[in-house]
Amino acid sequence: QVHVVESGGxxxxxxxxxxxxxxxxxxxxxxxxxxWYRQAPGKEREFVADITKGAEFIGYADSVKGxxxxxxxxxxxTGYLQMDNxxxxxxxxxxxxxxxxRTWWGQGTQVTVSM
Numbered sequence: 001q002v003h004v005v006e007s008g009g010x011x012x013x014x015x016x017x018x019x020x021x022x023x024x025x026x027x028x029x030x031x032x033x034x035x036w037y038r039q040a041p042g043k044e045r046e047f048v049a050d051i052t053k054g055a056e057f058i059g060y061a062d063s064v065k066g067x068x069x070x071x072x073x074x075x076x077x078t079g080y081l082q083m084d085n086x087x088x089x090x091x092x093x094x095x096x097x098x099x100x101x102r103t104w105w106g107q108g109t110q111v112t113v114s115m
Contacts, residue, residue: 002026002104006096009109012086020081020109022096027077033099034072034079038092038111045095049081063089086113 008020024031035050049060049070058070067086072079077098083090093108 002098002100004096004098004104004106006094006106006109009094009111011112011114013115014087014113016086016113017082017084018086018111020083020094020096020111022079022081022098022106024077024098024100024104027100029100031072031074031077031098031100034070034074035097036070036081036094037097038090038094039108040089040092043092048094051079083111086111088113 002024003026004024006022008018010018012018033050033052036048037045038048039045047061048064049068051058051070051072053074067084069082091113093110095108096106098104
C-alpha cells in the first residue's frame with residue numbers, strides 16, 4: 001500500500017506563486033512517474049503535468065505551459081509543482097499521482113487564486 005500526500009495549497013493573489021509538494025511512502029519499488037491533475041468546482045478533473053523517472057519525459061497542459069514547472073526526486077519519493085503567475089482559473093483542488101507498480105492518488109490540496 002502506497003500513501004500519497006500533497007501539501008502547499010493556499011490562497012494566493014493573481015500573479016502570485018505557490019509550490020506544491022507530493023510525497024509517496026510505503027514502498028521501496030521504483031517510482032516511475034509522478035503527475036498532477038486538478039479539479040475545479042463543477043468541472044471534470046483535468047491533466048496538469050507529469051514527469052517520468054530521470055526527467056526523461058515531461059508533459060504540461062497547454063493552459064499551464066510556461067507558468068508551471070514539475071520536478072521529481074524519485075530516490076526520495078517526492079515531487080513538486082512550482083506554479084508561477086497564477087490566474088483565477090487555476091483555482092482548483094490539485095491531486096498528485098505516482099506510478100509505483102500501479103497508480104496511486106493523493107487526497108488533494110486546495111489552491112485558490114483570488115484578490
